[in-house]
Amino acid sequence: MDVQAIKRTFGIIGTDPELDRAIGIAAQVAATDLTVLITGESGTGKDVFPKIIHQNSTRKHGQYFAVNCGAIPEGTIDSELFGHEKGSFTGAVNERKGYFEIADKGTLFLDATK
Ligand SMILES: Nc1ncnc2c1ncn2[C@@H]1O[C@H](COP(=O)(O)OP(=O)(O)O)[C@@H](O)[C@H]1O
Ligand SMILES: [Mg+2]
Numbered sequence: 001m002d003v004q005a006i007k008r009t010f011g012i013i014g015t016d017p018e019l020d021r022a023i024g025i026a027a028q029v030a031a032t033d034l035t036v037l038i039t040g041e042s043g044t045g046k047d048v049f050p051k052i053i054h055q056n057s058t059r060k061h062g063q064y065f066a067v068n069c070g071a072i073p074e075g076t077i078d079s080e081l082f083g084h085e086k087g088s089f090t091g092a093v094n095e096r097k098g099y100f101e102i103a104d105k106g107t108l109f110l111d112a113t114k
Helices: 003-010 017-030 048-055 077-082
Strands: 064-068 107-111
Touching (some): 048 064, 048 107
């Protein structure tokens, strides 16, 4: 998808060259398995970028999984992200898949917004 097609598909409004440049970079990195860090002020539309990356990747038929990291209590984040085996700690009554495993061959969006 080119930049204009992405803007139409995802309902992105705006004509600033910097916006187009960011979308172009998203399309470029989507073709790779690189880890991407998306930064910017609150409300600037960052949340659509992991979706653009997923949809433009070879992983698009895999799981897209978004995790609101700020909503996970401290102390359980490792278990949420990486999963755990049954009996590995008090209360671990069952084996549990982590988000990395769930999103394997897909895209994992770790949203760090508080
Ligand atoms: N350029 C844009 N075009 C269309 N909608 C936008 C744009 N920028 C932001 N939004 C909308 O503004 C809201 C906030 O965006 P969001 O992605 O949650 O911001 P962020 O994650 O950067 O804090 C969302 O509803 C989003 O769709
Ligand atoms: Mg956000």
